[in-house]
Amino acid sequence: MNRLYRKFDFMSNFLLQELSEPDKRKVMSCFEPMTFKRGDRLFYEDGIPTGIFYITKGTVKKYKKVVGDQEQIFYIYKEGDLLGYHALLSDERYQDSCEALESITTEFISKDNFMELMETIPSLKAAVIKNMAHEFGVLANTIAVLAQKAQTPRLALFLLILNNRYDSMGIKLSRQDLSNLIGATRESVGRTLKEFKDDGLIEIRDKKIFLVDMDKIISKVEMPLSVNRRLIDS
Template sequence: MSIKGLFPIDKWDFESESILADLPETEIAQLMRRKTENDYKKGAVIFREGSYPSGIYYLVSGRAKKYKVDLDGGEQIIYVANTGELLGYHSILSGENYVDSAAVLEDSVIAFIPKDDFLESLEHSVTLSRRLLKTLSHEFSVLANSLTMYARRPVRERLALQLIVVREKYKSHGNADAAVEINMSRDDLASLVGTARENVVRMLSEFKEEGILETKGRKIIVRDVKRLIEVANYK
């Protein structure tokens, strides 16, 4: 089921896949001329906070998480990236080391694009530079919404909202009516929501009792997305 008209997903999704969408073939060829593709097993780290950025990463297939690690070694997931999205370009643009880490949530294929090729393409492509600026501005709005959510919303509403957002990440674009299976560990979901794993497990059980979702192992299937939107209480 589509949530178009029911929930403003654009306020919570970076949508960086739009950066390269329908770029002229010559510009894509220039950007990708020295790319290398690698297979990443679930849980593999793409880059770590504090390391030097030698290029950007294009998610050919699969999903990844961007996260910060606190002093106690705990993770706070900032964002879940989907197939077609770019990772690591913020640090290239700022000229700084990575300010966060990234790892794959499932077996994925990722293309590495050298820093020089990315910057050269950015310099010569008006379309690419404009899209990147638009995306960066949009991401600032998304992060501002997230900060407000963490500061003011109870955990139940935060979990509902994140399930809505993550559900969109796991949707099959080929069949909009197919049931969406969210294949994410409870630890990652808790990190995304900003709460303890025990709270997520308890609230998922509550949602099951209310007929909002069902679970199959670690998979979560949202059965009543309208009810989930009501619980999220987004206004």
């Protein structure tokens, strides 16, 4: 993973990959399959954590309600990501909510089983602690972008990040969710997307956004973050 995407990627999809095969099988033996429809919440703000989730199909958003009923989306999780362990490990209520963006399938590990796994598999405990520290840096980078950059550079940057998250298979995200992710109104995001489309930077097919001209999108980011072709490819 190159340096740019690492700055904005929780990397929770690598947690189980770092385990040995016997340890991975031990974790998987605690899996309980669960399914959610679009709009269902895996957990909600101020709820009591009962376990963690491993996404096996689909995408979910992690967000917090801010002014009025508006949402601020912090992250989009996808297949292979492990989530929900922050509140559980801190023994606090959830500070945010997590909602399915489409019909998804997950594996659930109960709180008791997860805590036991953390104690009996030192490599899992080390990986989770390391990842939580990394995620703090990701959130700090995200806050800096939202606070310091104008809307067009924010949108360009997050399109690059989302394109990486969706493995270049098209960004499947509603205009409202995209605006809640970059901290802008739906109308202004729609206008900027149209400008990007008219200028040949993106294409929109089957309600997905495809990045067409990466160099032009990168040029829109206006760097203090030093996003350029060298950094993208490093």
